[in-house]
Amino acid sequence: MSGNMNLTLNVWRQKNVADKGRFVTYKADDISPDMSFLEMLDVVNERLVKKGEDPIHFDHDCREGICGMCSLYINGRPHGPKRGITTCQLHMRSFHDGETITIEPWRAEAFPVIKDLATDRTAFDRIQEAGGFVSVNTGGIPDANEIPIPKVIADEAFNSATCIQCGACVAACKNASAALFVSAKISQLALLPQGQPERYRRVQAMVAQMDAEGFGSCTNTGACEIECPKGISLTNINRMRRDYFTAKFFKEEEIN
Amino acid sequence: MSSFTKAFSSTLGKKLIMSLTGLFLSLFLIIHLLGNLQLFKHDGGKAFNEYSYFMTHFAPIKIISYLLYLSIVLHAVYALVITIGNGKARKVKYAVYKGSANSSWSSRNMGILGTVLLVFIVSHMSNFWAEYHWGGLPYAKYEMSLTNPEDVKVTNIPYEGKPLVHSEYVDTQAGTQVVVAKDLYILVMELFKKEWYVALYVISMIAMGFHLYHGFQSGFQTLGWDHKKYKPIIDVLGLWVFGIIIPAVFAAMPLYVYFFK
Ligand code: HEM
Ligand code: FES
Numbered sequence: 001m002s003g004n005m006n007l008t009l010n011v012w013r014q015k016n017v018a019d020k021g022r023f024v025t026y027k028a029d030d031i032s033p034d035m036s037f038l039e040m041l042d043v044v045n046e047r048l049v050k051k052g053e054d055p056i057h058f059d060h061d062c063r064e065g066i067c068g069m070c071s072l073y074i075n076g077r078p079h080g081p082k083r084g085i086t087t088c089q090l091h092m093r094s095f096h097d098g099e100t101i102t103i104e105p106w107r108a109e110a111f112p113v114i115k116d117l118a119t120d121r122t123a124f125d126r127i128q129e130a131g132g133f134v135s136v137n138t139g140g141i142p143d144a145n146e147i148p149i150p151k152v153i154a155d156e157a158f159n160s161a162t163c164i165q166c167g168a169c170v171a172a173c174k175n176a177s178a179a180l181f182v183s184a185k186i187s188q189l190a191l192l193p194q195g196q197p198e199r200y201r202r203v204q205a206m207v208a209q210m211d212a213e214g215f216g217s218c219t220n221t222g223a224c225e226i227e228c229p230k231g232i233s234l235t236n237i238n239r240m241r242r243d244y245f246t247a248k249f250f251k252e253e254e255i256n
Numbered sequence: 257m258s259s260f261t262k263a264f265s266s267t268l269g270k271k272l273i274m275s276l277t278g279l280f281l282s283l284f285l286i287i288h289l290l291g292n293l294q295l296f297k298h299d300g301g302k303a304f305n306e307y308s309y310f311m312t313h314f315a316p317i318k319i320i321s322y323l324l325y326l327s328i329v330l331h332a333v334y335a336l337v338i339t340i341g342n343g344k345a346r347k348v349k350y351a352v353y354k355g356s357a358n359s360s361w362s363s364r365n366m367g368i369l370g371t372v373l374l375v376f377i378v379s380h381m382s383n384f385w386a387e388y389h390w391g392g393l394p395y396a397k398y399e400m401s402l403t404n405p406e407d408v409k410v411t412n413i414p415y416e417g418k419p420l421v422h423s424e425y426v427d428t429q430a431g432t433q434v435v436v437a438k439d440l441y442i443l444v445m446e447l448f449k450k451e452w453y454v455a456l457y458v459i460s461m462i463a464m465g466f467h468l469y470h471g472f473q474s475g476f477q478t479l480g481w482d483h484k485k486y487k488p489i490i491d492v493l494g495l496w497v498f499g500i501i502i503p504a505v506f507a508a509m510p511l512y513v514y515f516f517k
Contacts, residue, residue, distance in 0.1 A: 010351075023351065073350060075352055075354065076350065076352040076353045076354030076355075076357070077354050077357055077358070081357075102351060102352045104350055104351060104352070107346050107348050107349065107350055108345060108346050109344065109345055109346065109347055110345070172358055174342070174355060174359070174364055175342035175345060175346075176342070176345035176346040177267070177342075177345070179267075207266055207267075207268060208266070210267070211266055211267050214344070214345055215267070215345055216267070216341060216342035216344075216345035216346070217267035217268075217270060217271055217338050217341060217342055218267070218268075218271065219271070219338075219342075219363065219366060219474065220363065220470075220473075220474040220477045220478065221358075221359040221360070221363035221364060221470075222358070222359055222360075222363065223355065223358040223359040226357070226358035226359070227358050234477070234482070235482050237477070238477050238480050238481065238482035239480070239482075240268075240480075241268055241272075241477075241478065241479070241480035242480035242481075243480075244263075244266075244268050244480075245263075245268070245272065245479075245480055248259060248260075248262075248263035248269075249263065255259045
C-alpha cells in the first residue's frame with residue numbers, strides 16, 4: 001500500500017533470565033503509519049510465526065494507556081520518542097520510512113528479563129505490599145463528603161494516583177531509581193485524611209522495600225518526570241523525602 | 257542497626273549527607289570568594305596576607321575549617337558509595353541511550369565533574385594550605401603611613417630556616433602602622449604566573465560551574481524541600497550565582513594575574 005513504511009528493527013532477544021541475550025535484526029516491511037507500535041510488533045510476530053520462528057515476547061494488556069503493562073525502551077527512551085504516552089499509544093507515524101529502530105527491555109537489576117522484551121516488575125508489587133494501603137473499618141458506609149478535603153489536596157492526590165506502575169521512571173533513570181513510582185504511591189495516601197494513621201510507618205516500610213529490591217539512589221536528574229506517561233511530578237519524590245526524614249528524625253513514636 | 261544509622265544507610269539518607277555537605281561547601285565558596293577578592297587590591301598583598309592570618313588563627317573559623325575538611329571527605333566518600341551502588345542497580349547498560357532528551361548534561365555527569373573538583377581541591381590544598389602551614393614561606397613587612405593609608409612601603413623578608421612571629425603594631429615615631437605577616441601573596445602571584453596552574457584553575461572552575469548548576473538546586477530537593485513559588489528562585493541562584501558568577505570571578509583571579517601583573 002502506498003504511504004506504508006519499511007523499517008529495520010534491532011530487537012533484544014533473550015530466551016530466559018539465565019540466557020545472555022543478543023540483538024537480532026528484523027525487516028518490518030509495509031507497515032501502516034496508523035498502526036500502534038505494538039500492532040507493528042504483532043505484524044512482525046505473525047510473519048515470524050508463519051516462518052516457524054519464535055515470536056518476540058513483549059508485555060501488553062489494555063492497549064489504551066491505562067494498565068501499565070506495556071513497556072519497551074525504544075531508540076534510547078522508554079515508551080519511545082513522544083512524551084506523555086505509553087508504547088501502546090505510540091503510532092508508527094512518529095517514525096520515518098527506512099528508519100532503524102532499536103528496541104530493548106527495561107534495564108534494571110530489580111527488573112530481570114523474563115524473555116526478550118518482557119521483564120519481571122513484581123518488585124513494584126512487593127513495595128506496594130510493604131505499605132501502599134490504608135486500613136479501613138468494616139461497618140456502615142460513611143456519608144460521602146463526610147470528611148472535608150480541600151480541592152487542591154484532592155487534585156494533587158489524584159495526580160499522584162494516576163501512576164500506572166509501568167516502570168518507565170526506573171527505565172529512564174540513569175541510576176535505575178524507583179523514587180518516582182514509590183513516592184507517587186506514598187503521596188496518593190499521605191495527602192489524604194484516610195492515609196494519615198499509617199503515614200509514617202508506610203513511608204519507612206516502602207522506602208526500605210525499595211532499597212531491598214536493589215533500585216538505585218535518586219540524584220534528581222528529572223529524567224523520570226519527563227518520561228512518565230502520566231506526568232507524575234518530581235515534587236512527589238521531595239514529599240517522600242520530607243515524610244521519611246520526619247519519620248526518622250522528628251517522630252520518635254513513629255519509627256519502625 | 258539503630259534506626260539512626262539505618263536512616264543514613266538508606267538511599268535517601270546517603271543522599272542527605274551529600275546534600276548537607278555539598279550545600280555547606282557551596283556556602284563556604286561565597287566566603288572564600290569574598291576573601292580572595294583582596295588579591296585585586298594594589299597594596300602589595302597586605303590585605304590578603306592579613307586575611308590569611310585571620311582565617312588560620314581565629315578560633316571559630318578554625319572550627320569551621322575542620323568541618324569543611326570533614327565535609328569534603330564525606331562528600332567524596334558518599335559520592336563514590338552512591339555511584340557504585342547506582343552502577344550495580346543497572347549492570348546491563350542500554351545499547352542506545354538518549355539521556356539528553358530528558359535530563360541536563362550536568363545532572364548526568366556529577367561524578368566526573370566532582371572528580372575534577374577533587375583533583376583540584378587536593379592540588380589547591382597542597383599548594384597553598386600546606387605551604388602556608390608548614391612550607392618555608394617568606395615574610396613581608398608593610399609600613400603604612402598613618403596619615404595616608406594609600407602610602408604603603410613593602411619589604412620582603414626571605415625565609416631563613418625559622419618562621420617569624422606575626423606582628424601588628426603602630427610605630428608612633430615613624431608615624432606608620434606596621435604589619436609583619438607570612439607572605440602567601442607572593443606564592444599566589446608565582447603560581448598564577450604558571451600556564452599549567454592557570455589552566456588547571458580555569459578548567460576546574462568550569463567544572464565547578466556545571467557541578468553546582470545541577471548540585472545546588474538538587475541539594476535542596478534531597479533535603480525534601482520543594483515549593484511551586486520559591487524553588488524557581490533556587491534554580492536561578494544555582495544557575496547564575498553558583499553556576500556562572502562565582503566560578504567566573506574565581507577564574508578571573510589567575511587570569512588577571514597571568515595577563516596583567
Ligand atoms: C567545591 C566542592 C564541591 C561542592 C561545593 C559540591 C556541591 C555539591 C552539591 C550541592 C551537590 C548536590 C547534593 C544533592 O543532590 O543532594 C553535590 C552532589 C554531588 N557531588 Fe559535589 N560538590 C563538591 C565537590 C565534589 C567532589 C570533590 C566530588 C567527588 C569526589 C563531588 C561529587 C558529587 C556527586 C557524585 C554528587 C551527587 C550527584 C547528584 O546529586 O546528581 N562533589 N555536590
Ligand atoms: S498496554 Fe496497557 S498501558 Fe500500554
